[in-house]
Amino acid sequence: MHWKGFVLFFLLVPYTVLAQEITILDAVTGNPISNIAVYNKDKSKTVVSDFDGKCKLDIFSKSEKIIFKHISYQTYEATKMRIARQGNRVYLDLKLEELQEVVMSVSKWEQQKKDIPQKIESIDARTISFTTPQTSADLLQNSGKVFVQKSQLGGGSPMIRGFATNRLLLSVDGVRMNNAIFRGGNIQNVISIDPFTIKNTEVIFGPGSVIYGSDAIGGVMNFFTIEPRLSFTDSLTFSGNANYRFASANNENTAHVDFNLGKQKWASYTSFTYNDFDDLVMGEYGRDSYLRNNFVIRENGTDVLVENNDPRKQITSEYDQINFLQKFTYKPNTTWNYDLGLYYSETSDFSRYDRLIRPNSDGDGLRSAEWFYGPQKWFMGNFQLTKKGKNKFYDGVRLTTAYQYFEESRNDRNFQDVERFTTREKVDALSINLDFENKKIGDLRLYYGAEYIFNKVNSEGSKEDIETNEVTETASRYPDGSTWQTFAGYINAEYRLKPNFTFLSGARYSQVWVDAQFDTTFYPFPFEEADLITGAFTGSLGFSWFPKANLQVTLNGSTGFRAPNIDDIGKIFDSEPGSVVVPNPDLEPEYAYNIETGIRRNFNDKLVLKGTAFYTYLVDALVRRDYQFDGESEIVYNGELSNVQAIQNAAKAYVYGFEFGLEAFLSDNWSIFSNLTLTEGIEEDDNGTDSAARHVAPTFGDFHLVWQNQKLKTDLFLNFNGEIDFNDLALSERSKDFIYAMDDNGNPFSPSWYTLNFRSQYQLSNTLRTTISLENMTNQRYRTYSSGIVAPGTNFILGLGYSF
Structure with a gap:
């Protein structure tokens, strides 16, 4: 019976690859991506991912090069065999010019960035992974838009538009981090946030007191x-x-x-x-x-x-x-x-x-x-x-x-x-x-x-x-x-x-x-x-x-x-x-x-x-x-x-x-x-x-x-x-x-x-x-x-x- 199991396995694997259904996901958020065009080199075979990011690859041969394309994502190429080894999942990265389109910091709900009159910058997980900052203070400094002061190695005090310390507000997953003893001298509480766990950081430049209250004079730094x-x-x-x-x-x-x-x-x-x-x-x-x-x-x-x-x-x-x-x-x-x-x-x-x-x-x-x-x-x-x-x-x-x-x-x-x-x-x-x-x-x-x-x-x-x-x-x-x-x-x-x-x-x-x-x-x-x-x-x-x-x-x-x-x-x-x-x-x-x-x-x-x-x-x-x-x-x-x-x-x-x-x-x-x-x-x-x-x-x-x-x-x-x-x-x-x-x-x-x-x-x-x-x-x-x-x-x- 043992050899029959091996025969059955080798018979089923090619069928699984040929009939496979895949899920296409955003590489950072893990959310499914709809309307991804999936086609072969001469575009004679084409399918499109549905609302759940799913599509079937039955029309493609197992060794055929398959191309995944979307206006907002980087083009990706793979074969059915390679995708099967990845658990029938394809992860796509956003194009650089398409980043930061949606922000949450201004109202605490998703808004189109193009509708926001206030300057707001986003630092996403891809950028953080590439810059590999030692601390979240370095993460902000690496953006090129926030100045960071350091009294010691275990520190990092951001400065935004001439304000710092308790005139800036820190927020983690929608919760205010500033407390009653945030001082006017340089502070280093930002290093408590682990950069390996950050999905996105949004920096509001200028007052944010309408949403965040006291301290949000020079800016707000939101860590999600x-x-x-x-x-x-x-x-x-x-x-x-x-x-x-x-x-x-x-x-x-x-x-x-x-x-x-x-x-x-x-x-x-x-x-x-x-x-x-x-x-x-x-x-x-x-x-x-x-x-x-x-x-x-x-x-x-x-x-x-x-x-x-x-x-x-x-x-x-x-x-x-x-x-x-x-x-x-x-x-x-x-x-x-x-x-x-x-x-x-x-x-x-x-x-x-x-x-x-x-x-x-x-x-x-x-x-x-x-x-x-x-x-x-x-x-x-x-x-x-x-x-x-x-x-x-x-x-x-x-x-x-x-x-x-x-x-x-x-x-x-x-x-x-x-x-x-x-x-x-x-x-x-x-x-x-x-x-x-x-x-x-x-x-x-x-x-x-x-x-x-x-x-x-x-x-x-x-x-x-x-x-x-x-x-x-x-x-x-x-x-x-x-x-x-x-x-x-x-x-x-x-x-x-x-x-x-x-x-x-x-x-x-x-x-x-x-x-x-x-x-x-x-x-x-x-x-x-x-x-x-x-x-x-x-x-x-x-x-x-x-x-x-x-x-x-x-x-x-x-x-x-x-x-x-x-x-x-x-x-x-x-x-x-x-x-x-x-x-x-x-x-x-x-x-x-x-x-x-x-x-x-x-x-x-x-x-x-x-x-x-x-x-x-x-x-x-x-x-x-x-x-x-x-x-x-x-x-x-x-x-x-x-x-x-x-x-x-x-x-x-x-x-x-x-x-x-x-x-x-x-x-x-x-x-x-x-x-x-x-x-x-x-x-x-x-x-x-x-x-x-x-x-x-x-x-x-x-x-x-x-x-x-x-x-x-x-x-x-x-x-x-x-x-x-x-x-x-x-x-x-x-x-x-x-x-x-x-x-x-x-x-x-x-x-x-x-x-x-x-x-x-x-x-x-x-x-x-x-x-x-x-x-x-x-x-x-x-x-x-x-x-x-x-x-x-x-x-x-x-x-x-x-x-x-």
């Missing part, structure tokens, strides 16, 4: 993670990926694995990533002042300043990180969808590198022996319920509930001091969003909803004698047990006046409550609590117009706001050498008024030129300024007499600039992409004093020359940054001269720089691909604006990916 993939058959399907990445500049070793289980009504997606980063090595050719000539070690019970044998190696910049994601989806029918996501990220301790290179007051040593962040932890549980179907009041409704937990700490000890000061913060964040989509009123589409957010902050301070291990309580960074909450309602409308003219407008009202009780044990505060109740109204109005099919003109006006949070109202911290920030309960929201106009011209799908001009006016700006604490302008903080400062509504700012983009498709294989951003900003105190705005990035851009076919893609590209001279350097940056170069007059400034880079990706087989990159090929030594750590020198990157 990969969704579990349902099966198109009755049986359980299993698929997955394994990835490895190595980078020479910091001896990076990254391992990633994910897998998907799918049935017709439910699916599960699981992902795990481990990163190990060694000390970062800077470039060889550049300014000697950037070198790490010495560092501190603890030897025989005392701090010792030792010489660095390799000054290009940035000692104590190493760290490691783990990321875990588990998602479930249940879709019992075409109307209802239930999604559950569990996210976890944790870093090791990592040094605040810029604080470890600060010189002491004598200039012959270092001020700090230790300055490090404790593990940065983030957990989110996110449940979404989505209902589609026509209703009197909506065509779609989505309920999003989420719980987030944040933990971080700061630990510092001065040189030759035995006392290590520690502050530890924990934030519990609850959020509920109810969003509706209505497409029923002729050419008018309405989007509306409500949001409630509650944050509770736990904060504690301690002091440890590292010789005796004695721990005593000290002042916490924030009022322990303080709360921040907001309730808001919004409405957004899209009206198509003509087929080539679309209006988009919206309005939102937000109410914010802040409650903080101050502990007077360590500082005799002249107040016992901060009880803030404030509201904010924001709106937007704009249009997208196509006077010709190949020409788009947009105009948009919008307002944004940021309500004071716990970090603004109740923080005590060492802002810079010799200064301490104290609480200020008398704060109001800051408001931004923005106008922008854009133009996009398409020349026969061969050349696309894009340009945007913007102007933003910020009033009642929350800024750090000199202050008096209980009538005193100086107090003792951590054993040092320090100048008193506080966050105050004490300034206004003007930010304006231009953003340019170019896409040229020279042939089926060759293309060119380029971006250029120019931004200027002035901050004006209430006393009339002008200074450069702190978070205005230098002129920056890139230029890419790309060649690709079905298996190989290469990119030779140039990154560049302009100079910020001393006169254009923010006052707060001038005091940090140890991270800047010195001009001929001995004043700090940020020099211009460029890097020449190459990356490539080759599809070895249907399941195996490799990425090889060489960054900073000329080994430049440079430090990006406002950053503490020096950028990598020549960096060889190897990436391997296996799909199963």
